[in-house]
Amino acid sequence: MCFKNLPVEFDAQGVAHLKGGVVDPYAYRPREIKRDKLEELLARNGHIKDVSISPVTRVAGALSFHAVADLQERRFLEANSVATIFRGYEVILKGRDPRDAIYISSRACGVCGGVHSTAACEAIEMAFGISPPPLGTVLRNIALALDFLYDHPLHLFLLAGPDYSQVVVEATSPAMWEKAQVTEAPHADVHQFKTIGDIMKGLNPLSGKLYLDGLKMTRTPREAYSVLFGKYPHPQTVVPGGMSSTVTITDFNETYTRLQKMIDWTKRMILLWDDLTEFFYEYNPEYKKVGARAKNMIDLGMWDDPDSYDATYARCNEWGEARWATPGVVIDGNLVTTKLQQINLGLEEFVEHSYYENWNQNGNVRFKADPSGAPLSPNHPWNKETMPKPSKESWKDRYTWSTAPRWDRQVVEAGAYARIWTTAAAGLMPKNDFLESTGHSLKIHMPKTMLPSMDFEWKIPEVWNAFERNRARAYCMGYNLMVAYTMVLKAFDYLRKGEDRVSTQFEVPKGERIGVGFWGAGRGYLSHHLTLDNGAITNYQIVTPSTFNASPKDPFGNPGPYEESVLNTPILEDYSRPEDFTGVDMLRAIRSFDPCMPCTTHIYGGEREIVREVNTCACSAEG
């Protein structure tokens, strides 16, 4: 039984049905947000401070964040995550040829457009009843591993990394900086940074070696991506039933060479993030609480097994569990399911605190069951309709363009770390020479290049916080790299056997069809739910990782993951006067989720004085 809150149970054969005797099984009564006491405290108390991180956005999604901090008790009393832009891809896609979704939804992200293209293709393949030949699947897998090899260094060294740099640490915790300079880095022999202080210097923006090398290393995977798919980040070569790239053994050789180039650097970076994390924990164990929240996460898995994936909903549990990243939901640290159908049934979106109309007002539910006959909530994406309702920002009422997706009415977060967690816990990784899922860890064997071969093991952490998100992301670089490496070797095998087809013929069906793309972005969970009729899209719903992570409170009163993590974050930075408060601990918490597109934001005090510039974003405004 994977559901605790939804009115769904399973019989001995695993067939889902609604619990008997419940009149209105999915009904709920929204809980009111009360903040009278907080408003009173804000009005009278000098050390209770309103903190806003407000964006100046250029394009795409934008996140701003509001919090109330108690600077005397050094904790946060309220947190509100705000996606400030409505982009309306779902509205744009209605009525169009389903193939348009591949190219239009790609524009949802300037870093990983290909993940949207692929999710759209998988949704279309399910609706059309087609699937790619094995080499087509392998090509997609390589593309989406390369994509993340661009994404993760970008986050670790350019976006989150500066939070741990000398310039930030020295300014916000001078004693820690003193200690860092005389603390030897345990893995200095591999990564070549003698002390933790040297690592922090390396993370200095613009001048640090790690910052600059991180920037440089984004080029290599992007080159390989372009060799195979024509261009980055919006490939025109992802098509229903496979890929339209013409690939030869030379292209795979060129990809292989570039992957080789990344191996040693990745070995160093994993150990470097280990050293940095352990230093913070040792310096002050309270850092384990920065960004902490319940060990609740969700992932749809990705990187299909070329011999298992057939794009059918009926077999989604089988091909899902055969993926190179295992789908799963973790609740309180326990893996409660690895079945795509159960993950799908548990998904609901709520809009009580978002700028949308509730689409259920007339009580008409389009799909009461999924294609296998299992019960579906009226709040499920297949039943959802995007109905924008701009209104005044109110912390008690509506305050964001992000919806609140929940699984089994519980708050779950998405991320690369959720992907490695569910894969490690499930023990279902296909047998191969480089990666092994043990049930409690993921072992990564990285071959010899200039450095000797090395074995790494990402263990499911005892604590869950900002540092573990970043550490897991560093290990994910090794994980992604070895998935790409293995897939290139598989491609050679297919070519050797003469299996060089990368796409399948198809026709756009005329009747009513339904499909879903269960996939993953660099930042985790990605689903595209689609319905078609007469060859045109009748509904299209996208749920991104940042829709989960940046979500507002749900109708049950639970804060979204960013909000919860900030509420659990102690204020550890040094300050003697309120005006010296920078909010770095809160920002470390938020950034550890890898919010998607960058927006320049300014954190300001009550007098709207700019204290510090930050960069963050939300990919969550796909509403």
Add this chain to the structure above:
Amino acid sequence: MVLVSGIGYSNLRDMSFGRVLLSTLEQMDWPEHVHVEDLNYGPIMIYQSLEASAVKYDRAVFVSAAKRGREPGTLHIYRWHGELPRDSEIQARIEEAITGVIDLDNLLIVCKHFGVLPEDVTIVEVEPQSEEWGSEFSPVVADRVDEAIQAVRQRALDQ
């Protein structure tokens, strides 16, 4: 060697000025020392491509739309001073650029910071009136198209 490009997103009416003019410029005949290139991708990738390229440019001419508070339709042709903003602003531009934002200022600041821009950079820039979704220029901007093309051509071919 001279590098010519038009910068901007597609389908954003006047804000697509550079991108649309690039298509016209690409179809023109140019002497061998003038390269018309599509630079409408992330400026980090542009800097990395220019850095790796065997061709080193002496001059660049970029055409684009930019909101600077002037009268809509104003065509401003100027030599870019090449002064960089403070470090935090450069950092912000890099972060925007690496996540895919295509923008003239980002391109200039990022490429200058990493030392891949030629000393001689001319900007042909129009003040937009309309920047919503769509493929047509507003009339005041449409009126400037020929003049802008002439200006780019002249600056690129000047000896």
